[in-house]
Amino acid sequence: MVPPLFFWSPQLNAAPADQIRLLDVQSLDVRLSQLAHKRKSLPEHAEIESLNKDLSQLRDLLVAAQTEESDCAREQTKAEQDVDQVRQRAVRDQQRLDSGAVSSPKDLENLQKEIVSLAKRQGDLEDVVLEVMERRESAQERVAELTERVSSVQSKVDDAVARRDAATQELDGEAASVAKERDLVAGSVPADLMKLYEKIREQQGGVGAARLYQRRCEGCHIELNITEVNDVRAAAPDTVVRCENCRRILVRTAESGL
């Protein structure tokens, strides 16, 4: 037996109506790919990522400000205790002085000197307290400001997440209904034709079947040469024809220009 000269081996036959239905499957598959792509490239994905980056930086700054505030609080307590110690000692000295218990002029002079020096020391230490309190206050302001900013960015994140989820849900709903229709149409196409289609689709970027329109393959958009046109013309209507260039299933219609 003479082997067929056709370039679309292995030979597969399918009724022209089934071949045309395969084009419907193909367009539904394209729709599904578009929906999946749209779902993956929703602008909210980038928006959320960028907002989360801001949020993480702001949270770091907030933690740093809170740490500074609590360090200042500790420093303030310590400085206040220092003031208190000096004040208590000055009070004791003053009581001793007032009690008349110290009679030696030398001791009295030393005691008075110490009271003066303690007063000076207390003043210096009170300045330290004031300085720490100022630093603590600005740290508190910074904590308040950053808390506000964190909460504002967080609400932007929440908003973008809600928009992303709503858009995703809508696309998923649409994809589910397209998939249902696709399965219905695919179920009416002969299994061997579907199998070939799926195999080519996997190899050819999601397009397994293409219409032959005005002698042009709509899969690769290359026009068939005269030999190819003659081969397609000579093929029986139920022969499954393949594009010589891209190897996709070429479906003939009334507009194929044959």
Ligand SMILES: [Zn+2]
């Ligand atoms: Zn082609």
